[in-house]
Amino acid sequence: MTGSILIVDDDPVQRRLLEAAVTKFGHTAIVADGGEAGLDMLDGPGARDVSVVILDLVMPGLDGIGVLKAMRERGIHIPVIVQTSQGGIDTVVSAMRHGAFDFVVKPASPDKLQASIGNALKVEAIEGEVRRTSRRKGGHLSFKDMITQSPAMDRVIRLGQKAAASNIPILIEGESGVGKELVARAIQGTGDRRSKPFVTVNCGAIPDNLVESILFGHEKGSFTGATEKHTGKFVEAHSGTLFLDEIGDLPLDVQVKLLRAVQDGEVDPVGGRSTVRVDIRLISATHRNLLQQVKDGKFREDLFYRLNVYPIFVPPLRDRRDDIPYLVEHFMEKVAPADTRHRLTGISAGALAMLRAYDWPGNIRQLENAVFRASVLCDGDVLTEEEFPQIRAQVSGTVNLDALGAQPQPPLPPDTHAGEDNARQGEGIAMPGPDTQVRLQPRFGTLRALDERGNVRALADVELEMIKLAIDHYNGQMSEVARRLGIGRSTLYRKLKEYGIDPETGRVERLAS
Structure with a gap:
């Protein structure tokens, strides 16, 4: 298994083949x-x-x-295998000059196509790791670096990508x-300021009497202990x-x-005689209910x-x-020792369950800390329930661990990182044997044909449920939803409006009347 x-x-016809x-x-x-x-x-x-x-190289329009x-203009680094029925040398050269990875002539033989895809995946895995390493060394992360396959995070990523453009x-x-x-x-x-400073301030970790100085800066001698001038985090984050x-x-x-700094783009250093103009992108975060704090007079x-202005909720x-x-x-890869002879090869199905x-x-x-601790405690090459004693003690009273561990689970696909490929093709979380291999269970949905009284459900109800299932199954990708349902995009959006489903988020949400 690999990425899509x-x-x-x-x-x-060619698409279907x-x-x-x-x-x-x-x-x-x-x-x-x-x-x-x-x-x-x-x-x-x-x-x-x-x-x-x-x-395909020869298509109407684009x-x-x-x-x-x-x-290439948009910086999309995904290997491309081009195909055409016109296999002249000029066509090959032109495609390769514009960044194509490989070239096949229609109709491509299955062996040739499979080999080309396999080679592309290997090269992409290596190049992807180089790009990720350079981004992390430079402090530049993007949504492709986020490790998630959960539909609950799709909305976060969509909102974040839109916010990055402003x-x-x-x-x-x-x-x-x-x-x-x-x-x-x-x-x-992801935005235009990617090469500019990213300055972090934990407002909860600063003593109250130093918050103003740390945020807005201070002049030398402005208060006891101010032996040097300090620019402040707002000025550090300028641009x-x-x-x-x-x-x-x-x-x-x-x-x-x-409030003034956010409103006017100006800060007043402690002890300063003039304001300092700053150009920053402000992102705030909180685990508190700020609206409740406003009602309580604390904010x-x-x-x-x-x-x-633009709230984003990250689910637990x-x-x-x-x-x-x-x-x-x-996390297992992060904690892996340099000596490959002592590296962990995986985690048991029971432990993962x-x-x-x-x-x-x-x-x-907390999960990261638990995996790090377990990796240190582990004497073998596979993490088991024994390496998570605190988690086991809390779960064992409410869940039948023996039943969970006995469930058959095939191996993880290698594309464990969102937007990136694993260089070890066919591995994922490797297990010592076929009975303990692990992967995500596929998500299948079923529709009920009969209602609670045993009568056939109304066609409109079944249609609504099918649309909801398709949106969830294809992660809100409306083109794919429409294609799989066998209807046009305009028809899909009309039905979304009729049933009160928000097409912007791609999630089932009742629209305001």
């Missing part, structure tokens, strides 16, 4: 009926799942060369440890992004000055509405349990 293969071809071949090879196929549709897919949130593109040019103030809400700072860094790394974590812990008197209402880990196997693998059954009040931070 995007097939871009205007010929419906390629889709059948790709599926037979063990990949997931996504199809687009032209160059514009293919680019839309590569520009959308679904691009995180695309590992290889199979691209042809294959046009797609290759657009991909300088609108953002408020990220969520429990402690869910990854609010990672979302903020991804917004910074970049200022991330104010735990904004709800700011004292009320500092909130007044923060200024005017500041709340200034910060809460208990609402995105599908991410746990991928996160466990990532136990981790998925736990509610994780400390969220991803």
